[in-house]
Structure formats: C-alpha cells, structure tokens
Amino acid sequence: MKTVAVVTTALAVATLILFAIPAKYPADAAPAVKPASSTVSAGGTEGVLGVSLKNEVDAAIGRGLEWLVAQQKEDGSWSNTSFPALTALPLRALAQSPQARKNPATAKAVKYILSCVQKDGGIYKSVPGHKGGGLSNYNTAICMSALNAVGDKSLDRTILNARTFIASAQYQGADVYKGGFGYDKATKRAYTDLLNTYYSVEAMVETAKKEDLRPKTEKRADIDWNDTVKYIARMQNKPEAGKEDAWGFFYKPGQSKAGTTTNEAGVVVFRSYGSMTYVGMLALIHANVSRDDVRVQSAFDWSSRHWSLKENPGMGPQGLYFFYNVLTKSLSAYGQDMVPLPDGSLVNWRVEVAKTLVANQKIDPKTGHGYWINESGRFWENDSVLVTAYALLALELL
Numbered sequence: 001m002k003t004v005a006v007v008t009t010a011l012a013v014a015t016l017i018l019f020a021i022p023a024k025y026p027a028d029a030a031p032a033v034k035p036a037s038s039t040v041s042a043g044g045t046e047g048v049l050g051v052s053l054k055n056e057v058d059a060a061i062g063r064g065l066e067w068l069v070a071q072q073k074e075d076g077s078w079s080n081t082s083f084p085a086l087t088a089l090p091l092r093a094l095a096q097s098p099q100a101r102k103n104p105a106t107a108k109a110v111k112y113i114l115s116c117v118q119k120d121g122g123i124y125k126s127v128p129g130h131k132g133g134g135l136s137n138y139n140t141a142i143c144m145s146a147l148n149a150v151g152d153k154s155l156d157r158t159i160l161n162a163r164t165f166i167a168s169a170q171y172q173g174a175d176v177y178k179g180g181f182g183y184d185k186a187t188k189r190a191y192t193d194l195l196n197t198y199y200s201v202e203a204m205v206e207t208a209k210k211e212d213l214r215p216k217t218e219k220r221a222d223i224d225w226n227d228t229v230k231y232i233a234r235m236q237n238k239p240e241a242g243k244e245d246a247w248g249f250f251y252k253p254g255q256s257k258a259g260t261t262t263n264e265a266g267v268v269v270f271r272s273y274g275s276m277t278y279v280g281m282l283a284l285i286h287a288n289v290s291r292d293d294v295r296v297q298s299a300f301d302w303s304s305r306h307w308s309l310k311e312n313p314g315m316g317p318q319g320l321y322f323f324y325n326v327l328t329k330s331l332s333a334y335g336q337d338m339v340p341l342p343d344g345s346l347v348n349w350r351v352e353v354a355k356t357l358v359a360n361q362k363i364d365p366k367t368g369h370g371y372w373i374n375e376s377g378r379f380w381e382n383d384s385v386l387v388t389a390y391a392l393l394a395l396e397l398l
Helices: 004-020 051-071 085-095 104-114 136-150 153-168 194-206 208-213 225-234 274-286 294-305 320-334 349-360 384-397
Strands: 260-262 268-270 338-340 346-348
Touching: 051 085, 051 349, 051 384, 085 104, 085 136, 085 384, 104 136, 136 153, 136 194, 153 194, 153 208, 194 208, 194 225, 194 274, 225 274, 274 294, 274 320, 294 320, 294 338, 320 349, 320 384, 346 349, 349 384
Parallel strands: none
Antiparallel strands: 260 268, 338 346
C-alpha cells in the first residue's frame, strides 16, 4: 500500500493541475501514442482488504457465480439473446474465477457466443428496427474480451477476425466523431461515443498479443491510436466548464447522459458524471497515455472531488453497477490505493467498494445463491444478470 506521504503529494499535484493549466488547453492535444499490451495496476498491491473482508468478498463471489450458473439458459446464453454481450459479461466473470473457470456453464456460454459470429468477423445478431442495429461493435468488443479471458487456443481465429472487425469500425470522418467508435458501423452515420470507444479500446488492448499468431499473409489489425486519444480528449470538460465539471467526462460530442448545466459565465456545458469520467480515464490508460499525463491525473482529481459510492456522481442511482465496475477497473489501472478527499482524509477505495458490494448482494433464501439488482432500470440495470456480472467482475479485481 502506498504511504500517506505519496498520496498527499498526488493530491497536491492534482490540485495544482486543476488551477494552473491554461484555460485554453486544446481539446485535440495528444502526444504520439502506441497501444499498451496490458493494463496491470502500476504499483498496486495485493491483500489490502484484510483477511476477514477478503473472506466475505470470496463468499459473495461464490454465491454470485452459483446464481449465474443457475440462471443460464439451455442454449448457453443469459438474458436477452439478441445481444450476445449480455452472455459475454457473465462468461468473463466465470472465466476469471479459478473455481468456476472449468464449470460446464463456461463451455456452454462459449458455444453460444460462437453461434453469434458473423461472416464479417463480428460477434452480434441482426436486430431489425432496433436503434443502433444489432449494436455490432459493442457486442463484438465485449465478446472478444470474454473469449480472450477463457484462454482457449481454439478461439484464437475467432478473436483475430473480431479484431479485424473492430479495427474496421473506427470512424474516420472529418468531424468531431473522428477516431471514435459507435454502436453499429453498418448504419453508416456519423455517430461515435465514449462508451463504445472504451469497450473497443479495451478489447483491442487485451487481445493485442493475438496478432503475433496471425499468418504473415494477412494484414495485422489495429486502430489509429492517435486519433482515438484525440477523440477521448474531446469528451473531457476543460476548466472553462466550471469548477464542478472541469476535467470530468461526458458521453459523446454534443451530449451528456447527465444533461447540461450553465457555468459561471452563463454558458451551457455538458455535465461531467462519475461512470463516464472513469471510462475516459481508463480508456486513456488503455491507449498508453501516461498516468502522469494531465488528462489522466485531472480525471482522477475530478473523481476525488466527487467521491461517492452511494450514487453514480451526477447520475444518482442510474448506471450505478456499471459505475462500480468501471471505477474498480480504472483505479486498479491507475495504481492508486488511496483516494484523497477534499477534506484531507483518505479513502481505501478497494475496501469501500468491497464493503458496498458485499452489503448490496441479495441472497435467494431457497438456494443461498447471491445476486445484485438496481431498482433504477436505466441502462438495462433492472436486468439482474447484467448487474450481477458487473458486480462480480469488480469484486474479482479487488
């Protein structure tokens, strides 16, 4: 665990960054970057939960995995079968657990996801009339990461084809959407957002080593990382947005799921919010932007100033479990064990996330299995399978 002195220094640096950077910090400024091969926590430590809490976490994970296995459909899928990503997230939770990895449910889920592979290499289903089509990019990225987590060499070809699909989905138009990813490239409309971009970047980073297996006769698949970083930076509010929103992130050019607000100068700005700020921070780290970079450190500063596990800051209960999921991944990748709060106190975020998720788990009195559910149904979080997968993936990372 890092010392208090180190964390206090980090807070001082973050505070200096917030008030010392010129207000005209260019939205498209970005150093030349190349993708990182992994996002292992920099300086993170193991065993920070303590024996008692770690036992509680392990028990909660066990109950949750048992619940997921019991909910699996005969064809290997979970939840809405039109969207294979909803099967891929539980699959990844199983694959990342040493105890559950060899459970028959894992193989059944893999078989189902493979049944959704399309001729273009994408992993999705066609959903006529659905806004965003079959969400082909979103589903492919999440499924690709899940298959990679399974660790079966027989899946390498499928993963390589999915990489080619994702790389071809990056939007390269001459507008504010350039460099990002949207839900479905087949719609051929100018639309990209930070969430799809994050999932795409994460999938490409996690599977990058698979390219070494690609035959030399094939073109290696990759994305334009410089354009990706520029795109991500466009969704980060700058100081002129006002103290509350400066350096946080919003959803896409021209929209924040948290709405708008009017700053001190009377200008309408897109509100920053918790889950998307962690998404932006993690996407930058995935794209090999240094943790010392102003954009990464200032995003961490925003999260420190708006620290809460009672809500998704700026969104209340909406998207709360995705918030827990991406917060855990983002802070693990950033490598900061303690979060400095405005009052000078420090929060061991791993401990607080663990306590929160363990306390929020619901127990089925008939089976003893455990699951999570969000009473706020926005972003599909009234789906207990999806929310349970989010929670398990967060707990497994602690």
